[in-house]
Amino acid sequence: MYSKIESSVRRKKFLRIVPFIFILYVISFLDRTNISYATLTMSKDLHFTAAAFGLGAGIFFAGYLIFQIPVTIFAEKKSARKWISMTIMVWSAVAIATSLVNFDWQFYIMRFALGVGEAGLFTSLVVYISHWFTVKERAGVISILLSAIFVSQIIGGPISTQILTYNWGDITGWRWLFILEGIPALAIGIMSYFYLKDKPSQAKWLDAEEKKYLEDQLDLESKAKTKFDYSWKQAIRDRETIILCIIYTFWLATAYALLFFLPTMFSEITKTPVTTVGYITAITYTGSLVGLILVGRSSDKKNERKMHMFIPLVIGIIALAASMAIHQDATLATIILAIAVTGIGSAFGIFWTLPTMFLSRTAAAVSLGVIGTVGNIGGFFGPYITGVLRTTTGSFMQPTVIMIIFLAISASLVLTLRKTQMPNTESA
Numbered sequence: 001m002y003s004k005i006e007s008s009v010r011r012k013k014f015l016r017i018v019p020f021i022f023i024l025y026v027i028s029f030l031d032r033t034n035i036s037y038a039t040l041t042m043s044k045d046l047h048f049t050a051a052a053f054g055l056g057a058g059i060f061f062a063g064y065l066i067f068q069i070p071v072t073i074f075a076e077k078k079s080a081r082k083w084i085s086m087t088i089m090v091w092s093a094v095a096i097a098t099s100l101v102n103f104d105w106q107f108y109i110m111r112f113a114l115g116v117g118e119a120g121l122f123t124s125l126v127v128y129i130s131h132w133f134t135v136k137e138r139a140g141v142i143s144i145l146l147s148a149i150f151v152s153q154i155i156g157g158p159i160s161t162q163i164l165t166y167n168w169g170d171i172t173g174w175r176w177l178f179i180l181e182g183i184p185a186l187a188i189g190i191m192s193y194f195y196l197k198d199k200p201s202q203a204k205w206l207d208a209e210e211k212k213y214l215e216d217q218l219d220l221e222s223k224a225k226t227k228f229d230y231s232w233k234q235a236i237r238d239r240e241t242i243i244l245c246i247i248y249t250f251w252l253a254t255a256y257a258l259l260f261f262l263p264t265m266f267s268e269i270t271k272t273p274v275t276t277v278g279y280i281t282a283i284t285y286t287g288s289l290v291g292l293i294l295v296g297r298s299s300d301k302k303n304e305r306k307m308h309m310f311i312p313l314v315i316g317i318i319a320l321a322a323s324m325a326i327h328q329d330a331t332l333a334t335i336i337l338a339i340a341v342t343g344i345g346s347a348f349g350i351f352w353t354l355p356t357m358f359l360s361r362t363a364a365a366v367s368l369g370v371i372g373t374v375g376n377i378g379g380f381f382g383p384y385i386t387g388v389l390r391t392t393t394g395s396f397m398q399p400t401v402i403m404i405i406f407l408a409i410s411a412s413l414v415l416t417l418r419k420t421q422m423p424n425t426e427s428a
Contacts, residue, residue, distance in 0.1 A: 031092070056107045161279075
């Protein structure tokens, strides 16, 4: 049972923070991944091959990667709120400008610039969450945040594919797609500067007693980490951090390959109009959303991380292999592929709680930046390899084999992690 003040603080901070950053991240992912729908018509209009599209999709992470670590440190030491607001406004401008591209090199530049604009957004949000929520709360909160990825596809699929069918003012649908889905980011970027607060002491929506209670809880937890405490230099050499980097790299390579190419894969399997593809994709990510929340809650309840990451990855591996075996049955292949996507995405929320469990705040911020930076290399080569193999072989069979290998590497390394139990703060 929670005390009266604890219940009040938990309720207030959840209602104040979580819905807002959730909407923010939905908009972020709409702008980051709407090319997966735009390519259904854009590639034909601009004569892009799958390899060109894969390079454009992946090059986003080159820009993202360059600024990941310094941005995360800035968010920890200075102000997560200021960086979150600024980066949203920058990427909104770039997202809208993507509607102007006519050549592949312009597409690459816009995608690279979008990556720079969004650099460190997610890790800054994780840092921000660590300033407001205790360790035992974070897996649930981060799972909700990550569920925005799937919600963006649930609402983005039908909306994006519907926009593709319209050509207003002699402007093709895919150009309108970038314009209309880029505008909301500008509004929420301005709003976030005034709405978010960096720490409990700045929150007018908590009374003095509630502020002190929350700050005491977070300080107590920070002291409980002293047995795992590292400097930032030690953090980037830590065994767990290195393993997490490798896990995330191969995991993300598969996740983004599917994220960017899934509408095209569904289109080729089902032979249906783009609007139908949008609804199929939305249904797929609805399953992923449910899986992410359920796995996150189960992990928090059982105070267990390792198997809650391993099992969903194994489900993804098995389902991808099965989708290859029955690819000629359109309905069954679509269902099995949807199960694979659900498994692959279900444990991401748990993954991001690990560095904040055993590292001090500054070291954890650096560790998050390092993991995000190294991992996002996978975000580049996953879509790129998929595009190249799709162009050279004319099929998604070979790219699927590569995805299975990548997931097998990640799943195997999950079993080698050691520091996956939450520190006990109650006896501290």
